[in-house]
Amino acid sequence: MPIVRRLLWLLLLLSFQAIQLLAVENEKPPSLILITIDTTRADRVGFLGSKLGLTPNLDALAEQGAVFSRAYAHVPLTTPSHATILTGTYPQFNHLGSLGTALAKDLPYLPQILRTRGYTTAAFVGSQVLDPKSAAAPGFSRGFDIYDAGFHSRNEGEDRYSSEERRAGKVVDHALAWLGKQTKRPIFLWVHFYDPHDPYDPPEPFKSKYSASPYDGEIAYMDSALGRLFAGLKAVGLYDSALIAVVADHGEAFGEHGEESHGYFLYDETIHVPLMIKLPSARVAGEKIDAPIGLVDVAPTLLSALGAEIPASMQGKSLLPLIEKKGAEKKDVAPEGPIYSETDYPESAFGWSWLRALRSGKYLYIDAPRRELYDLSSDPKASHNLAESNRGVADTLQAQLDQFRQKTSRQGSAQANISPQVAEKLQALGYVTSASHGSNAAGSKRGPDPKDLIETANLLHHALQSVDEEHYRPAIPQLERVLKVVPNMALANQEMGRALNGVERYSEAIPYLQKAIELNPQSGRARFELGAAYGATENWPASAAQFEAAVSRLPDSDDLRFFLGFAYDNMGRTTDAEKAYREALRINPNHFKANLMLGRVLGMQNNFSGALPYLQKAAKLQPTSTDVHQFLANVYQELGQMDNARREQAEAARLGRSAHP
């Protein structure tokens, strides 16, 4: 063989190997980016027809993928709905509908399945309600190499965005920082945005631009942050090559059917959600699917699009055939059967009835104490209940609903098993729970119809938010009205006491807090507030007794330990006071008042050198406190450090003068 031909042959061989290598590279499963947009209504996104122009970045992505015009959540609450999205199972199977229940280890779970297949897995979430270390989402970290949460309940005076929640911009910062460090593919990246959840409070310039509709402003802000995420994905070559799915966990109600926010009802405003799926290389760009589907189908669809097997225990079906078939052929592969939704929240919050719903053909049927039937083809807003005039259809759908539940449920833990401590922690996250209304939810007869009482739920929702924001005054009349309807709701009594304490009406707070404790003796929060009210009315022994009872229930509260010490201090129990102050400082070394008062107590025991470091620390923490400089002057004087004593005395005098000009 002449040398030239041999060389050519060699070159051909080499390029063939190169092509083979390339093929192997392409055979690698694609990366997956799952984006969950909390509380986002279907009618707010451009890709489903909104003319508001809030979501240009999402709309651009949607043009590259398949859009679902009728996707429905199975439960209108954050944690349970995310459980359905990530496990491909219904709430009656995974039991996450009962808030505070841990995600069972035997449930199929998208991150774990993908990690087993060699994916690097990471979660970046925007809220404490999806923090596996909080009471709301235990078990969610399974299968994730990285789970970026780390939230904590808000302390007095603290901003919500540095404690219990993270704005979209911050979530994207964290996700991009992680993405920049990844050299290995494929990856599974889950990013969750909490911004549209109330309170609606977008940052500037969205705050000003959308001052008339701050909820829309939150969505526009979230979309702008998504634009940065997408740019980051483009920069590392993932925007085109990855499978990208965007879905909302539930919608939001603005007074339709009387509901505000979400969780109590099962109408379209909170159940109809945006969903889009972009396949690698925009393989199904421009597809629109009008068949009704449920979020239980999301995980199976993603797995099959990634070439992975769908576990038999997943209850949803892959929508990939529906996405890939063209035009009329879609009909042949459209999923059969109705779409199921449920909420236990009216029961777990108030002891009212749970609700179940079925969307079947043109009908929406709701199993409630007074059942509801709507023909959505002629009545899309579900305003004319046909259940009485069309009993035959209602009976048929009720039978279908019962059958469906029977087929799809599995035995498991129930809400009744949740400890009062967990219930209290869930309350701190904004979920109202059963331990707080004093009724026994499990096994008791069905409670009243939530549609008769929704006004009370709205009022409580607003009042809880006001108290949480330390706006006590507006909460008081709201809680008064709530308590007229549900006088035996422990939580409402407790929050009324808290609000009255907040405006220094301590003696009025006491009976509400006593009642809250009577209804829920396990509550640490109510005892804390009652202890504070007794203290403010100088009933120190009663105050100390409540704080003592609260300590075992809220063992990590620095404030609680401080107030217990303060009560002892006022009773002359100096040794006990010293011990409690030290406990407060063990939990939080930067607690100003605990440093100040421990220094003072030690000084009173003539332990001046012991007192000095605490007072110095207190002065550093709050340099404008007159007390701390006065105490320091006294201690320096006793220690014979006269220069220091004079300096502190002068500072105390100066601060005293500027405080009282």
Ligand SMILES: [Zn+2]
């Ligand atoms: Zn949510």
